Amino acid sequence: NAGVTQTPKFQVLKTGQSMTLQCAQDMNHNSMYWYRQDPGMGLRLIYYSASEGTTDKGEVPNGYNVSRLNKREFSLRLESAAPSQTSVYFCASSPEGAGTLSGNTIYFGEGSWLTVV
């Protein structure tokens, strides 16, 4: 049972380099998310995609772009990495469309540790 799979697990970038974090889910979920986790701040939403073909900004979108490639895949791109983007990134998905939105559980991938030097 793969669930939410994200790659790479670890990456070191130099300031100004670009990279894309890949995410795929095999649960046929409608909604997908990218969060970042920083010490003492919990998780903060970067972008989300409520359904295939749509994307919206979350709390901290600056410096990032996303692509909902199809229902399964949702990628996060750093065009010009900065040290402030050193963080742990989590992709997640949720089965919106069935029942009350608020009650749906969001399922997380295992995380991608990104260091920008």
Place this chain on the structure above:
Amino acid sequence: GNSVTQMEGPVTLSEEAFLTINCTYTATGYPSLFWYVQYPGEGLQLLLKATKADDKGSNKGFEATYRKETTSFHLEKGSVQVSDSAVYFCASRSNDYKLSFGAGTTVTVRA
């Protein structure tokens, strides 16, 4: 918007001790409430949830009751084990796409 405040850690306990992690929320309307757990080097896993007032979520010996009158969702376990060492996150979600997290509480259980 929604926000969640949870007890700051770290919390260090001995095996078989009682664990409580406080969580309070602010929200418009009536959100669903969640506890997620993150074991070292892993992603977040849902531990339990409650979707309406007075609901009790439970899993793996952990419990939390949705208290509307005190806007709280405190996590409790009567007898912790070393394997419960992890970071615990309280979260709330209203009828939008955003899950609001607390800052997380690191729990260490010693044998």
